[in-house]
Amino acid sequence: PDVAVIVVAAGSGTRLGAGIPKAFVHLAGWPMLAHTLTRVFGIAEPVQVVVVAPPEYDESARELLGLAAGQSEALVAVVAGGDTRQQSVQNGLAALSPSVGTVLVHDAARALTPSSQFDRVIAEVRASGDGVIPGLPVADTVKRVTVDVVQETVDRSHLTAVQTPQGFPRAILERAYAEAGHEATDDAGLVSAIGHPVRVIAGDELAFKITTAWDLNRAALLFGTDRD
Ligand code: CTP
Ligand code: MG
Incomplete structure (x- = not known):
């Protein structure tokens, strides 16, 4: 396939505090990662799927991948994560198939992200050759503060709250990671750092990150079920 999706699922989920890695915490009867993969396999074209999982969850990830893949002919792989999200993505990059020209990086924790958001990112990467990230307008008034003292109100018309999947031409993303001089909180930050343009397309409320x-309760409510 021309497209690969790297699903980063190797985080520990400290802020969720469930005692197991976040991607394997149940939501409406299934591990969060299963919901994510169902949507990844709903992408309109065949894709390679690379799941980056905690080493001790390798087997669980493989099982879920088999289940979610069903009759799909997509290539699938599971690789071990690293200490940081950035290291986990790096490990995922090493598993890309030779045919892949477009890479999407997606947080497993955005378990309800619709397949259509992946399709739209892929289309825009192809059309522009740039990095492409989904974003939503910031609803709250945002202020810059020093501890508890307000310094200024930030003009929110110039702000966007960024989601995943983030998509890139493969060569650009690989170069951004090879030259990464700092830890960035998203992949587009590294691509911007090498001077390549990144565009924003409309995100989706369902792509919120379960942190x-x-x-998690909000996600469960969307299923109309209890949390697990
Ligand atoms: N992630 C990863 N490897 C890491 C850290 C994060 O693959 N070393 C993944 C997570 O599994 C998640 C995504 O990156 O799907 C976004 O990270 P975040 O929401 O911060 O998840 P965690 O790091 O697991 O949560 P926390 O920061 O609360 O510990
Ligand atoms: Mg984290």
């Missing part, structure tokens, strides 16, 4: 127990 805290509150987020």
Whole structure:
């Protein structure tokens, strides 16, 4: 396939505090990662899927991948994660198939992200040759503070709250990671750092990141079920 999706699922989920890696915490009867993969396999074209999992969850990830893949002919791989998200993505990059020209990086923790958001990112990467990230307008008023003293109100018309999947031409993303001089909180940050353009397309409310127990409850409510 021309497209690969690296699903980073190797985080420990400290803020959720469930005692197991976040991607394997249950939501409506299935590990979060299963929900994520169902949506990845809903992408309109065949894709390579690389799941980056905690080493001790390698077997679980393989099982979920088999289940979610069903009859799909997509290539699938599971690789071990690293200490940081950035290291985990780096490990995923090493597993890309030779045919891949477009790479999407996606947080497993954004378990409800619709397949259509992946399709739109892929289309925009192809059309522009740039990095492409989904973003939503910031609803709250945002202020710059020093501890508890307000310094200024930030003009939110110039702000976007960024989601995943983030998509890139493969060569650009590989170069960004090879030249990364710092830890960035997202992949587009590294691509911007090498001077390549990154565009924003409309995100989706369903692509919110499950970070805290509150987020997990919100996700469960969207299924109309209890949390697990
Ligand atoms: N991630 C990863 N490897 C890491 C850290 C994070 O693959 N070393 C992944 C997570 O599994 C998640 C995504 O990156 O899907 C976004 O990270 P985040 O929401 O911060 O997840 P955690 O790092 O697991 O959570 P926390 O920061 O609360 O510990
Ligand atoms: Mg984290």
